[in-house]
Amino acid sequence: MPGKPLIGRDTRLCMSLSARPGNFGTRFHNRLYELTGLDYLYKSFSTTDLPAAIGGIRALSIRGCAISMPFKEAVIPLLDGLGPTAAAIDSVNTIVNDDGRLTGHNTDYAAVVALIAGIDPATRFVLRGSGGMAKAVAAALRDSGFRDGMIVARNEAAGRALAEPYGFDWSAEPTETAPLIVNVTPLGMTGADADALAFPVAMIDACDVALDAVQYPPETPLLREARLRGKRCITGTEIAVLQALEQFILYTGVRPDPAQVEDAAAFARANS
Incomplete structure (x- = not known):
């Protein structure tokens, strides 16, 4: 060394x-x-x-x-x-x-592009979040060929501002199931949101892949529930x-x- x-x-x-x-x-x-x-x-x-x-x-x-x-x-x-x-x-x-x-x-963008490379871009996704990291992930999905997606954000203006330029749908709450679910919010992060589950259990049951951009802790509630159900996980780490x-x-x-x-x-x- x-x-x-x-x-x-x-x-x-x-x-x-x-x-x-x-x-x-x-x-x-x-x-x-x-x-x-x-x-x-x-x-x-x-x-x-x-x-x-x-x-x-x-x-x-x-x-x-x-x-x-x-x-x-x-x-x-x-x-x-x-x-x-x-x-x-x-x-x-x-x-x-x-x-x-x-x-x-923005190196988040390049990282996400690399990690989703093996997923069929025809897959529908639901992405929860509308901040800076959500922009990077949404752009990575769009530029990787994903066209069928929904942005979930309680703030309608922020949600639509992210969704509409990419041709994605918007919803205030995560209710629709999809093969790919993506959390880009603090839900599950160490601190006040540590125990929060980013998606309802029914959505986790129905997905094939769960991506959680939260870095701390490495195993968020979303990832833990997804692993218990045998889903493929892409982690914030x-x-x-x-x-x-x-x-x-x-x-x-x-x-x-x-x-x-x-x-x-x-x-x-x-x-x-």
Whole structure:
């Protein structure tokens, strides 16, 4: 294993901003820095002053920043430009700082495209959520050939704003069964929503595949119920690994080998 340089004045800093910071990304990135011998350090943060935080990224030459809920859309006016994936869906989960110019990207999109590649695009889906991550997932579904879908969101304006540009249906509540069900809300996330089931049991019974974008905990109530019924599950942790890998490449210009990625993912899962 390459020796990671001691932290010093030349160490490059990367970070994350989230309402509920977790350890997965921090562990994953720092483990990959160790495995590849890069002089980088990664640290997670929360903030109640997003403009000041983004200004700090620019002022302190922080190389990159992961963006999580609830900042994925609010951060856009604070940036200098958007990469193609972020521009297409108006949602940012990654900022890259090139000598003070901040560019937003969306690596969630690429991760979801990879994970749904084996599902027949003729499959009907029901997606619950309407925020920044929901935009990434809906765009990934649309661009992967899925045309028959429903967006579930209590806020009609937000739900229709996501559904209609992609030609999907909208509903205020999840009532219709579908072979593919997708949760992109905080339901099931550690905290106040930890015990919430994102879909009724009848919908879980009827599905073939359950995708839950919630990262913490790795086994949400939705995934637990789906596994009990023998359904295929796509987890938030799987999304987290693939999107974090793409972030790592954007920040460092280095593509780790598969063994290094698996090592870092296992380390992050065990220590999160």
